[in-house]
Amino acid sequence: MNQPLPDNTLGASLYFSVPPYDGLEFIGAIANERPSDIFHTGWALNPTVNVHSELKLVLQLEPLANLATMIRIKQETDLNKEFAKKVAYNLFNFLQSFNRNENATADGLLVVPLNTIDKWFDKFMKKYAIDPNFVFKQSEE
Numbered sequence: 001m002n003q004p005l006p007d008n009t010l011g012a013s014l015y016f017s018v019p020p021y022d023g024l025e026f027i028g029a030i031a032n033e034r035p036s037d038i039f040h041t042g043w044a045l046n047p048t049v050n051v052h053s054e055l056k057l058v059l060q061l062e063p064l065a066n067l068a069t070m071i072r073i074k075q076e077t078d079l080n081k082e083f084a085k086k087v088a089y090n091l092f093n094f095l096q097s098f099n100r101n102e103n104a105t106a107d108g109l110l111v112v113p114l115n116t117i118d119k120w121f122d123k124f125m126k127k128y129a130i131d132p133n134f135v136f137k138q139s140e141e
Helices: 064-076 079-096 116-130
Strands: 010-017 025-031 056-063
Touching: 010 064, 025 064, 056 064, 079 116
Parallel strands: none
Antiparallel strands: 010 025, 010 056
């Protein structure tokens, strides 16, 4: 902000909307106490956003109490964390495919070939090149 907001009980919130523009998603907020910020959108990993070629940004003045709640909720639903969980789950499933009697030890360890992670990574990168959102489409059953 170039100038402080005239009311110290308000902050400026930033939202985005994708076609058909029937809803708003909170990105972040600034206020007199924090007049600038960097917002990480996660749009590249978000399948509901990255399929669109355009979106709208909306700036609104809102009470600081409302913004504090929205910031807390946004932090609880971190898309990067969700993506990391999905990648780890994908690796786990790949390693589970080696879980046969001849690969298991008596104490429950799984023995896999040394190049297993390399194979998984190559396979993962090929799928990612085709569809960066493929990990969000796999089920966690």
